[in-house]
Amino acid sequence: xxxxxxxxxxxxTFGGLLFLLSAGFSLIFGLMRIPNLTHxxxxxxxxxxxATLIMGILSVQLDFWLAAVLSALVVAAFGALIERLLLxxxxxxxxxxxxxxxxxxxxxxxxxxxxxxGDPISVATPTHLVGFVRYGVAVFPLYRLAIIxxxxxxxxxxxxxxxxxxxxxxxxxxxxxxDMARVxxxxxxxxxxxxxxxxxxLAGFAGIIGxxxxxxxxxxxxxxxxxxxxxxxxxxTGSLLGSFVGSLIVGxxxxxxxxxxxxxxxxxxxxxxxxxxxxxPQGLFGRQLP
Amino acid sequence: xxxxxxxxxxxxxxxxxxxKNVDLNVEAGERRLIIGPNGAGKTSLFNQITGDLTxxxxxxxxxxxxxxxxxAQRRPHLGMAxxxxxxxxxxxDTIVHNVMLALLGLSKSRWNPFISLGRQRHLVEDxxxxxxxxxxxxxxxxxxxxxxxxxxxxxxxxMALAQNPKVLLLDxxxxxxxxxxxxxxQKLLLAIPRDVTIVMIEHNMDVALDFAxxxxxxxxxxxxxxxxxxxxxxxxxxxxxxxxH
Amino acid sequence: MSRGVLGLAGLAAAFLALVTLPLWxxxxxxxxxxxxxxxxxIFAFGVNLLLGYAGLVSLGHAGLFGIAxxxxxxxxxxxxxxxxxxxxxxIIGLFSTAIFAALSLRTSGIGFIMITLALGEILWGLAYxxxxxxxxxxxxxxxxxxxxFGFSLTSAEAFYYVTFVVFLICxxxxxxxxxxxxxxxxxxxxxxxxxxxxxxxxxxxxxxxxCMFSGLLTCVAGILxxxxxxxxxxxxxxxxxxxxxxxxxISGGPATLLGPVVGSALVVIVKSVVSGYIARWNFLLGxxxxxxxxxxxxxxxxxxxxxxxxxxxxATTRRPSVLKTGGPPA
Numbered sequence: 001x002x003x004x005x006x007x008x009x010x011x012x013t014f015g016g017l018l019f020l021l022s023a024g025f026s027l028i029f030g031l032m033r034i035p036n037l038t039h040x041x042x043x044x045x046x047x048x049x050x051a052t053l054i055m056g057i058l059s060v061q062l063d064f065w066l067a068a069v070l071s072a073l074v075v076a077a078f079g080a081l082i083e084r085l086l087l088x089x090x091x092x093x094x095x096x097x098x099x100x101x102x103x104x105x106x107x108x109x110x111x112x113x114x115x116x117x118g119d120p121i122s123v124a125t126p127t128h129l130v131g132f133v134r135y136g137v138a139v140f141p142l143y144r145l146a147i148i149x150x151x152x153x154x155x156x157x158x159x160x161x162x163x164x165x166x167x168x169x170x171x172x173x174x175x176x177x178x179d180m181a182r183v184x185x186x187x188x189x190x191x192x193x194x195x196x197x198x199x200x201x202l203a204g205f206a207g208i209i210g211x212x213x214x215x216x217x218x219x220x221x222x223x224x225x226x227x228x229x230x231x232x233x234x235x236x237t238g239s240l241l242g243s244f245v246g247s248l249i250v251g252x253x254x255x256x257x258x259x260x261x262x263x264x265x266x267x268x269x270x271x272x273x274x275x276x277x278x279x280x281p282q283g284l285f286g287r288q289l290p
Numbered sequence: 291x292x293x294x295x296x297x298x299x300x301x302x303x304x305x306x307x308x309x310k311n312v313d314l315n316v317e318a319g320e321r322r323l324i325i326g327p328n329g330a331g332k333t334s335l336f337n338q339i340t341g342d343l344t345x346x347x348x349x350x351x352x353x354x355x356x357x358x359x360x361x362a363q364r365r366p367h368l369g370m371a372x373x374x375x376x377x378x379x380x381x382x383d384t385i386v387h388n389v390m391l392a393l394l395g396l397s398k399s400r401w402n403p404f405i406s407l408g409r410q411r412h413l414v415e416d417x418x419x420x421x422x423x424x425x426x427x428x429x430x431x432x433x434x435x436x437x438x439x440x441x442x443x444x445x446x447x448x449m450a451l452a453q454n455p456k457v458l459l460l461d462x463x464x465x466x467x468x469x470x471x472x473x474x475x476q477k478l479l480l481a482i483p484r485d486v487t488i489v490m491i492e493h494n495m496d497v498a499l500d501f502a503x504x505x506x507x508x509x510x511x512x513x514x515x516x517x518x519x520x521x522x523x524x525x526x527x528x529x530x531x532x533x534x535h
Numbered sequence: 536m537s538r539g540v541l542g543l544a545g546l547a548a549a550f551l552a553l554v555t556l557p558l559w560x561x562x563x564x565x566x567x568x569x570x571x572x573x574x575x576x577i578f579a580f581g582v583n584l585l586l587g588y589a590g591l592v593s594l595g596h597a598g599l600f601g602i603a604x605x606x607x608x609x610x611x612x613x614x615x616x617x618x619x620x621x622x623x624x625x626i627i628g629l630f631s632t633a634i635f636a637a638l639s640l641r642t643s644g645i646g647f648i649m650i651t652l653a654l655g656e657i658l659w660g661l662a663y664x665x666x667x668x669x670x671x672x673x674x675x676x677x678x679x680x681x682x683x684f685g686f687s688l689t690s691a692e693a694f695y696y697v698t699f700v701v702f703l704i705c706x707x708x709x710x711x712x713x714x715x716x717x718x719x720x721x722x723x724x725x726x727x728x729x730x731x732x733x734x735x736x737x738x739x740x741x742x743x744x745x746c747m748f749s750g751l752l753t754c755v756a757g758i759l760x761x762x763x764x765x766x767x768x769x770x771x772x773x774x775x776x777x778x779x780x781x782x783x784x785i786s787g788g789p790a791t792l793l794g795p796v797v798g799s800a801l802v803v804i805v806k807s808v809v810s811g812y813i814a815r816w817n818f819l820l821g822x823x824x825x826x827x828x829x830x831x832x833x834x835x836x837x838x839x840x841x842x843x844x845x846x847x848x849x850a851t852t853r854r855p856s857v858l859k860t861g862g863p864p865a
Contacts, residue, residue, distance in 0.1 A: 035649050089829055094645055095592060096828045102778055103824030110818035226656035229649055266660030281641050340733055366735035378730045391723050394716050395734035403717040
């Protein structure tokens with residue numbers, strides 16, 4: 001009994017991390033019409049930067065949460081730079097933009113290998129969140145509950161941002177029809193940078209708060225990017241609700257797959273994706289892929 | 291004998307009805323002009339006739355055969371050809387290659403991966419004949435990227451004619467042409483024999499008026515008036531649509 | 536001398552050079568590099584068929600390449616003979632390609648990239664985790680090479696010649712295909728898919744057959760690869776492998792015959808030379824990728840030709856980018 005509950009909690013936790021990762025991925029896709037293939041790298045970069053800050057550089061050790069926020073900011077700046085300096089040079093050439101993001105992802109992966117080496121780095125759980133919560137016979141790891149809480153808060157905040165603010169309205173207009181948005185005077189190019197930075201920040205943040213669970217290792221980017229892709233193919237591009245539902249589905253499939261059929265865990269993800277592709281190619285909550 | 295019959299055709303996107311219960315009957319050999327202001331649903335109607343768009347309801351018949359469910363790529367094989375309002379050609383290839391693609395589309399050898407396309411003498415000759423017909427024989431080998439807008443309009447028509455259609459759908463063949471070029475295209479269209487049925491969309495009423503046997507006026511996806519040239523011109527509803535209330 | 540004669544002479548010279556290569560490249564190391572260039576060129580032919588001629592960028596082809604490699608290695612390890620293993624690997628590879636194509640051809644453009652990437656990653660994940668079949672990270676060893684007609688392929692020279700013959704056959708097949716009606720139709724679906732439908736072409740089916748041909752070439756290359764290395768591991772299916780071959784195509788020049796060969800030579804040589812000095816191949820791969828996409832989007836072969844012409848004719852036309860999605864307005 002406890003096994004199943006724990007597995008479910010792990011699934012939701014992983015789904016929460018995936019949501020943080022894929023919400024930005026989905027928004028960038030919705031707005032710029034490209035899958036940002038650096039997204040896995042941004043996740044990994046956030047994890048490495050955060051882990052370094054926590055372990056301490058120059059004998060200054062940072063608090064876990066401060067480190068998480070700082071690494072999110074670093075990754076956000078990096079993402080915004082990619083958009084400004086490279087993608088900006090290829091307007092109207094989505095294919096070239098995708099290939100550029102792919103090239104950057106290789107550079108980031110090799111850079112991380114060079115700086116942090118090939119051995120996995122484990123990130124300590126923040127001390128105040130070590131331990132368990134008991135409810136009846138069930139035992140819940142505190143830190144995992146915290147991640148679920150954070151993901152829920154971010155989901156609500158993102159929803160408010162998109163639905164209730166001026167910036168959100170402009171982003172939605174850009175997702176619906178970039179040309180029209182430009183005509184009505186929205187500075188789409190600035191919004192591109194903001195959304196790219198925001199997506200990068202979320203990915204980097206997810207990377208470090210996922211650290212105590214996943215640890216940080218070379219190849220983490222290649223493990224996460226396809227999951228984000230599957231989430232977006234399942235949920236539909238540019239849809240926050242789609243990312244949310246898709247993340248939970250993938251979280252459950254992945255964890256239950258790992259626990260029950262570890263050899264085919266990766267393959268099991270493939271089945272719902274296949275079903276969605278055949279029955280509803282635009283994803284559960286999305287519009288047609290361009 | 292009816293060449294093309296559209297009955298009770300409906301299509302909407304979300305709340306926008308682009309085709310509202312359209313009936314259209316074009317006799318074999320007829321020249322039909324479809325007019326209407328921007329957004330009247332003319333091109334959407336064409337797209338449903340050619341199968342680019344699937345209608346929500348209604349039927350389309352070609353020489354009596356119900357083709358509503360026939361996939362778009364089968365319809366040219368049944369004798370239907372079209373041109374596009376926005377020029378849709380193969381910009382990296384020569385004019386003759388463009389027209390050869392049109393011919394190849396109806397030939398069984400389009401599936402052949404082993405023979406050389408350039409050595410298919412009959413295709414090359416047929417293509418050149420179609421190009422001569424639109425008066426571009428002297429530049430047949432020219433890459434499309436180096437041709438003028440007016441020449442491309444004629445390549446559009448050459449591709450449709452090369453397929454030897456029974457029903458030819460022309461979507462604004464005069465769009466963007468100078469007065470001289472319009473006259474040339476007009477001559478070219480008048481030379482098409484009467485065993486080809488032609489349905490032509492024109493946004494501008496006076497351009498192709500004397501070409502048509504009958505005229506259909508569309509407005510907001512509905513047939514407003516249909517009749518001979520003089521009937522449609524004389525009808526007060528035509529004036530209303532074109533001049534406002 | 537006319538251009539045609541010049542081209543023919545160049546081809547003949549290249550052919551002679553390749554036939555006599557083991558005679559003037561006496562070091563086994565270089566003969567092996569040449570073999571690698573040739574089988575990667577076959578792989579690049581396959582990817583170019585989709586990327587260059589169909590406008591479909593696949594980031595999952597290393598998965599198909601890997602399926603053929605793993606199938607060969609697995610069947611050999613299971614005790615099957617060489618001819619049977621090779622034939623079975625081709626059949627398994629083509630069957631997988633058909634599924635791959637049926638799923639990914641539901642879209643084109645960016646959607647195609649995403650789905651092929653996801654499929655490629657799933658195949659990589661399978662190779663990595665399905666340990667009872669693939670032996671996981673340890674990979675599968677292939678202990679012997681085949682001996683066609685009693686001709687042993689153990690030496691680097693012998694393997695080179697077989698690879699060369701297979702390469703020639705593939706190159707000729709591709710050359711015939713791109714000049715054929717089906718090849719012309721495929722290019723048509725790249726530039727104006729809607730128009731092609733209106734002209735009576737079955738766009739989906741044309742793309743499907745292109746995928747199958749591409750898959751065949753990819754699987755042939757994969758089988759040569761596994762015999763060359765006598766080893767296969769999940770690394771071969773990684774996204775970097777798919778990206779490497781895409782880089783070969785776009786650096787050499789998409790939709791050209793020579794481009795994939797030049798690109799393969801470039802990538803293989805740079806990779807062998809660079810890995811002799813530093814271990815940072817992936818960083819360089821990424822950097823070259825970014826640089827080529829931004830600076831020379833039409834590829835090295837057409838790009839060099841363009842710069843060459845620019846030098847003494849001052850052509851003023853804008854560079855054409857094959858990386859643009861959607862049909863160019865005429």
